[in-house]
Amino acid sequence: MAKRIDVNNLNVYYGNFLAVEDISLAIEPRSVTAFIGPSGCGKSTFLRTLNRMHEVIPGARVEGEVLMDGINLYDSGVDPVAVRRHVGMVFQRPNPFPTMSIAENVLAGVKLNNKRMSRGDADDLVEGSLRGANLWDEVKDRLDKPGSSLSGGQQQRLCIARAIAIKPDVLLMDEPCSALDPISTLAIEDLIQELKNDYTIVIVTHNMQQAARVSDRTAFFNIAGTGKPGKLIEMNDTPVMFSTPSEKATEDYISGRFG
Template identity: 95%
Template sequence: MTKRIDVNNLNVYYSNFLAVEDVSLAIEPKSVTAFIGPSGCGKSTFLRTLNRMHEVIPGARVEGEVLMDGVNLYEAGVDPVAVRRHVGMVFQRPNPFPTMSIAENVLAGVKLNNKRISRADADDLVESSLRGANLWEEVKDRLDKPGSSLSGGQQQRLCIARAIAIKPDILLMDEPCSALDPISTLAIEDLMQELKDEYTIVIVTHNMQQAARVSDRTAFFNIAGTGKPGKLIEMNDTATMFSTPSEKATEDYISGRFG
């Protein structure tokens, strides 16, 4: 199920503006990889190139290649819709569909692309996905209630359940806890540790402690100044990054001297 990602010399542009410059890195399967860095350093933009979600913004384009188990996601003929079924995503703010019930939210992705699913299979999938997101016990008695009736933390776990219901290979998380309280954050962090047994997880976070707690490897992005492109400064095992980083900028950032 899980796949590795290799990024080679990736540049990301918004029209003519170079947003992220020359990133090369490898993301190991069945691990949690964290992207940290100051605001505007391009870490979220870069994350979105891993499932081609940046293409939602008109004028956004990339140069270079993103290989998923050796297949370039940007090769001619690759359908972004298909890419996104392999690379799921959880967003900064919980975004369950307000017009759908909890169960319908979980099944939303499964029913796409004209797929049909029997009632029994659907019930099983709802339960397994919600269990996978540690939400089942809290919502099993009100699956037909709207997803927006849940608390913020529960909504975010519902979004994770929705993402894993389509059984992706990779799960991208764009600051998944930044809108949540500490208890809900802890729940999501625990969940990540369980999910990495089955999925490759990439998380963008503003919170260095969170990166230190949850990730196996950490990549530090930085930006030289406003209007300059974001760059990958350093990537290493999380323990090494937070104890003996090799770059001065990394050390300054994680010790709180800037950013």
């Protein structure tokens, strides 16, 4: 578990439109990396290139490399479905499958990958994944109830349990707390701190305090104007980024002068 990611000269296109330009950065294993920046600057687009999720949009393509422990995820022989088994994703809004029970939601990704297992192994995986998402004690007596019956914060932790059930190496989170109340947000942030012991985590957030609280390193993205590509402005250890950033644009954004 927990892989290093190296991105080299990555450009992301939708048709002829250059959405993200010339990104090079390193993401350390067993750490939390936060992507910050104003809306529309390519943070989420770039995040989705790390498990090839952007490819579900027609015309999407990349130039450059995304290396996971030295293996280019965009080599011609690499199956994008296999990439997503190693690089899980949690989306902005909790999205449990409404017709599935809590237990079935946890196992959904495993079954999608055609993995057969005994009832005992399935039960163990459900419990282990829910414990990993700090949700087991809250739902262990109602595993047959719909996932959609849970609160918003519980649903998001259920989605995290579903993501870690497939035993990924990397976990991507696209604004995982934006739809949650402060108490649920705190629970997710505490969970992220625990999960980084086993996973490489990358999180997109618009919440500067959240980035400062949960991340080890922070990358600031910006855009020169409408129709221009998003760019990585700078990246550094989070305490340095929030105290002495190198670029004035970073300081302006973190201090709330724009964005």
